[in-house]
Amino acid sequence: MLRQKRKEAGVSLTAMARELYVSKSHLSNVEAGRRPATVAIVRGYEDQLGPIGDDMLRRRDITHPRVMTADRPTLTELARSIDNGDPGVLATSPSSRTVDFFLAAKLTEPGIEHMREWVRTGRTSTLRANALAVLSKLNRAQDTALIIDVLETDQRVKFLSLVSEVSKLTQWDWDTAKQVVREPATAPDARKLAKALTKEVLLDNDAESRWCGAYLLKELVPVLGK
Structure with missing residues (x-):
């Protein structure tokens, strides 16, 4: 394109x-x-x-049944809403990678500051996870420590991010992705997942994907050894 x-x-x-x-x-x-x-x-x-x-x-998006998709005018309006301090549907619907990249490109500095606040204090885990995804797509060095700290301390956001990573890479249905995160031994094709995760770990422009990739690879080690 x-x-x-x-x-x-x-x-x-x-x-x-x-x-x-x-x-x-x-x-x-x-x-x-x-x-x-x-x-x-x-x-x-x-x-x-x-x-x-x-x-x-467009990227391969997560397989959540309620994943957020919208056309450009709707996303532009969402970006304006976020800039003004209203997260809108980010608080209730998992965002797609398309949405994450669009918002990362369109948000003004006030909107980005709101994301930094919501990733910590968002009233729903969905909002916190969505805010983290957008900050990661922005790829600003100043946000890396924040992204990692949230992934290590907010257990709900950690789970949602890990499930999204598995879902995105494998296109397995959402329930299967959740089960794999809870019990890596249940992965339908652990080696295929590990191969994809290896590439994520090497990404230099997405702290969330790097962290999730490394975490999931560690969890898969016992499975791959069988």
């Missing part, structure tokens, strides 16, 4: 890389899907080329 939009606009890869202050080879890998499209890259493309279709931010 990124490459298509750039070519449609008549912008060369060299010129785009120069505008985004990244190497041409790195950007080529992003466009080819060999490296993740970070929030900064997404924002840079939209700044240069204008709004890009919703497909650009």
Whole structure:
């Protein structure tokens, strides 16, 4: 999608890389899907080329039956609501990766500050988990310690994050993902999950995924040894 939009606009890869202050080879890998499209890259493309279709931010989402999905206008309104201190549906519905990336790209500093507050004090575990996911997609070094501390101290958020990680990587149904987190030995394909988690541990732009990947790999060690 990124490459298509750039070519449609008549912008060369060299010129785009120069505008985004990244190497041409790195950007080529992003466009080819060999490296993740970070929030900064997404924002840079939209700044240069204008709004890009919703497909650009589409990732494999979690399999929760009530996962939040919405079109761009609705998400834009949600971002405004968050900027003004109202979490809206973030308090009640698990957010999708598409929503997380969109909010990470669109929230203003007041909205980001609200996320930092809600990840600690949100009235529901869903809100706290959603806030943590968005902060992780922002990939700001200043938030890494906060993200890790919440994962280590808020047991409900920890559980939701771990289940989301399993669900996202395997596309197993939500109940199966929950059972795997509770009892790793029940994983339908433990080696497949471990292989996917190994890649998550190496991500340099998502503290939540790194932490969850490392935690789950440790839990799977006894299972893999059988």
